[in-house]
Structure formats: structure tokens, C-alpha cells
Amino acid sequence: MSWSCSACTYNNTKGSQCEMCGTPRQAVPQAVPQAVPVQPEQAAMQRMIVTVPSGVGGGQPLQVQTPSGLMQVTVPSGLAAGQQFEMLVPSPPPVATPAPVAVAQPAVPQVAMAQAAPPPQYAPPSQQQYAPPQQRVVHHHHHAQPQPHVVHQAPPIYGGYG
Secondary structure (H helix, E strand, C coil): CCEECCCCCCEECCCCECCCCCCECCCCCCCCCCCCCCCCCCCCEEEEEEECCCCCCCCCEEEEEECCEEEEEECCCCCCCCCEEEEEEECCCCCCCCCCCCCCCCCCCCCCCCCCCCCCCCCCCCCCCCCCCCCCEEECCCCCCCCCCCCCCCCCCCCCCC
């Protein structure tokens, strides 16, 4: 096995000292690769309350619609339909929102105007998930604040015969 001299870099074929300059051969420790554990990034978790649907009891599997997608859980033993349990689910990734920009407004007297309530917002339909017959899907909607409900009523119609 050949080795390179640390002093003159001559490539020696054998021996314990350099054939060119006489420098003693240095012991080179063999590098041993070491496995380094990789820690997965911890996702932020949030709590969610799930109501056990009818026909499902403790110990049975249940699919739950979470903000992060469809997840399968096992109903805790001892629970029956109508009871609730808490589960931890990964929070959805944060949505980037643009920073507000200040804009100078001319000094004009403000007149209060009635504003209509914003229309209700609906979540887009999710893709249909097919579960084995013994499982049921519970859709849980997590709202940060109550959504307004707007009720419209038609004006009365006057008139008649005559």
C-alpha cells in the first residue's frame, strides 16, 4: 500500500520512513463515518373536538375531516354516539398575507353609510373519500369566529281583486 510523505509529498511504496527525504511515516487515523440522527421538523399542533357519530362506539376507527385533511382516529374506549373527545391535529401551513400600506387620504368629512353584511363564505367541496363500510366520516369545521347569517325576506305584495 502506498503512502504520501507529509514533508516532501513523495509517493512511497513501502517502509516506515520516506524513501526520498527520510521523514518518518505518520499514522493516519481512518475516518469512520458516523450516522447523525435527523430530527423531523415539528409541526405546530392544534386541538380539535370531535363528536362521536351515531352507530360508532369506543375502540372503533373513525375518519375525521381536519384543517390539514382527512385523518383516521380510533374513538376512545368507553365513549358512545353523541359524546365528544379531543384530538391533536397538525395546523395547516400559515398563509402569507400582504402587509398593510398606509395611504394618505384627503381631509373630507366622512358620511356614515349603511353597509350590507358580507356574503357568507363557503369552503370548496373536498374530493370524495371512500372508506370501508365499518367507518364513518365526520366533517368538523373549525371557525376562528362566528360567521354572519343573512336572512332575506321578500317584501309583501299588495293588491287583489277589484
